[in-house]
Structures are given as C-alpha cells and as structure tokens.
Amino acid sequence: MPVDNEIVLVVEPGKDVRAMKLFEAEKVMGPLLVLDPVRGVVPTYDLPMIYCGRQVITLGKDRFLYGKAMIYKPICDGDIGSVSSLEIQDVRRIFEMQTVTLCADGQDFPAFRI
Numbered sequence: 886m887p888v889d890n891e892i893v894l895v896v897e898p899g900k901d902v903r904a905m906k907l908f909e910a911e912k913v914m915g916p917l918l919v920l921d922p923v924r925g926v927v928p929t930y931d932l933p934m935i936y937c938g939r940q941v942i943t944l945g946k947d948r949f950l951y952g953k954a955m956i957y958k959p960i961c962d963g964d965i966g967s968v969s970s971l972e973i974q975d976v977r978r979i980f981e982m983q984t985v986t987l988c989a990d991g992q993d994f995p996a997f998r999i
Contacts, residue, residue, distance in 0.1 A: 892967040898995035
C-alpha cells in the first residue's frame with residue numbers, strides 16, 4: 886500500500902483527535918510545519934509526532950503546544966504505517982489528560998502539555 890494511504894492522527898488543542906490519510910494530514914497541518922518542524926513523542930506513549938516549533942510556549946520547565954500535531958506509526962526502514970483503533974483511543978485519552986487552559990492578553994486558549 887502506498888504511504889499516502891496510511892492512516893495517521895492529527896491532534897489540536899480544544900478539538901477531537903482526527904484520523905485521516907497521510908496526504909490529507911499534510912494539508913491540514915499547513916505551511917507552518919514546513920517552516921519549523923519539530924519531531925517529538927506522544928507524552929507517556931511510544932508514537933512519534935511532528936509539530937511546528939513556532940507553536941510551542943515554554944513556561945519554566947514545561948512546554949505547551951497550542952497548534953496541531955501529526956502522530957504516526959513508524960515501521961521498518963523509516964516508512965509510515967497506519968495507526969490502530971486501540972492507538973487512536975489511547976492517543977485521545979492521553980491528549981485529553983494533557984490539555985490545559987493558558988491565558989495570554991486576557992484570552993484563554995487550550996494547549997497540550999508536551
């Protein structure tokens with residue numbers, strides 16, 4: 886199966902986890918990802934994620950992502966495989982627990998503690 890058909894996840898603070906094909910996720914992630922891509926790992930889990938470094942706020946020792954992240958399942962040779970339904974449920978639960986509300990200039994907004 887071509888890699889564009891693999892199912893990945895897009896998470897965004899304040900929104901539900903979305904499962905979609907890789908080529909769709911790349912469009913949803915937008916141009917900011919190209920400008921400052923950061924690779925990380927889903928907190929407390931073993932799936933890699935990629936997000937825009939310009940959408941991270943550091944407060945003390947904590948880092949918060951207020952933008953989107955794409956989560957994928959790596960397979961051998963650097964290819965991407967589809968995430969499973971169990972992984973989707975786990976990621977949803979993890980990001981619900983990692984969601985906080987931050988405030989800047991009198992405006993509240995959701996973010997993920999990463």
